[in-house]
Amino acid sequence: MFLINAPVVLALLLAATVLLREVRATRYGRIDLPSLLLSFAGILLFTYSIKSAAAVGFTASQIVVGVVGITALALFIRRQTKIAFPLLDLSLFKDRIFSIAILTGLLSLVVWSAAGYLSGIYLQSVLGFEVFTAALLTLPGAVVLTATCIGTSRIVERLGRKAALVATHFLISAGVFVLLFTTTEAGAIAFVASTVIAGVGYGLSFSLVAEIAVSAVPPERAGAAGSIAETSNEIGNSLGITLLGSLATLVFRLSGPGMAGTLNETLEHAGVTAQAVVQAKEAFLSGLHLAVGVGGLLTLLVGVVAWLWLPRKLPE
Incomplete structure (x- = not known):
């Protein structure tokens, strides 16, 4: 199934040799x-x-x-x-535009990975949806995210780079906050609404971060800026599971029935009772709420900082 990507990569390699402008560094390292x-x-x-x-x-x-x-x-x-x-290259972080752009890429992936991971467990193990049904519920958010990535240039033309970057944080924050309205009995509608709202923010982030980071540094440092932007996404993806996922795990361990370390292990435990199932689901939901709440507050805070700290017009 991975071969479906081959024509796209081939087209990219052929087009890159014609369309990309070469920038040579003044020095080379190892x-x-x-x-x-x-x-x-x-x-x-x-x-x-x-x-x-x-x-x-x-x-x-x-x-x-x-x-x-x-x-x-x-x-x-x-x-x-x-x-x-x-x-x-830590010297690049002396530029506030570059720093905010990289922090945006890092934090958006922290929240995206944690919310996606925990929400998948919530839909299947708490609400009881089959895997296929849970996957269908993610489609609206995925469509919105993809459409936003494609249409980011038009959004930036209307709002400007700064407003679009700030909107990234506010939309992600608002989207994950919707997950706070989920319960152990119902939450599919809240989940879809969350992914749609946050999907716009994620789409803006995925398209804007590298562009703004690269434009904030001298041309000869564009490669370093682009690599840091990409790395921030990968690290953010890992940190989302590590930090916010671990926070949810901690809540489950402290407030769950104590039969196992995770919700799925508890539900599959041979001696689990109906009361223990209810307690386990409520404990998991509390952990999810705390994790997305922390993630939402962090994105909201960085959005406010970006609005106050960044210049009105960002470099093209």
Whole structure:
């Protein structure tokens, strides 16, 4: 099924040789292996520590792993300021436009991945929808997201880059806040409304972030800016599950029936009672509400900061 992408990629490669303008850097560097190892170890160990703490609580080994991970990330950041050709060019973050753009890409994927992951479990394990039915409920949001990506240029022409970037945060925030109206008995309509509203914000973010980030830096740094923008999306996707997903897991562990670590494991437990099922579903929903509430507040806060901090007209 992956072969369906082959014609699109081939067309892109052929068109790129004709349409893309070449920008040559004034200097060339090489990949710094210690930076790669530090970033890989730091992210992996930090993620493992957070998820373990949420699932089973703090232990001596978990704390040690977490400290080692944070230390590795700190050493990675420090190394980027010392070497001539860093993997992460921290100097670019001195530009507030670039910083807000990257934060937008990071945060939108944090919320998107967490809300999508938790909502999928909610639809199937709490409301009891079949996988196919749950998938159908995601289609309106997916259509809106895709249409927004395609129509972002027209939206920007009408609103301007700054207003479109700020709207990204407000729409995502408003969309995920709709999930707070879901219950253990009903929530399909709220879910569809949430994905439609937030889908506009996600579509704007996916189309705008790299464009604004690249335009905010000198042409010779465009490659670094574009790679950071793409990396922010990938890291945001992972952090959404790690941080907000772990927050939901923690709530379930503290307020659930205590029979298993997840909702699905509890529902499949041999000795589960009707009361335990109700408690487990309510605990999961509380975790979902807290996770999307935190994500929505963060996007709302960054939207306000962007509105107040960014200049009225952003570079083209």
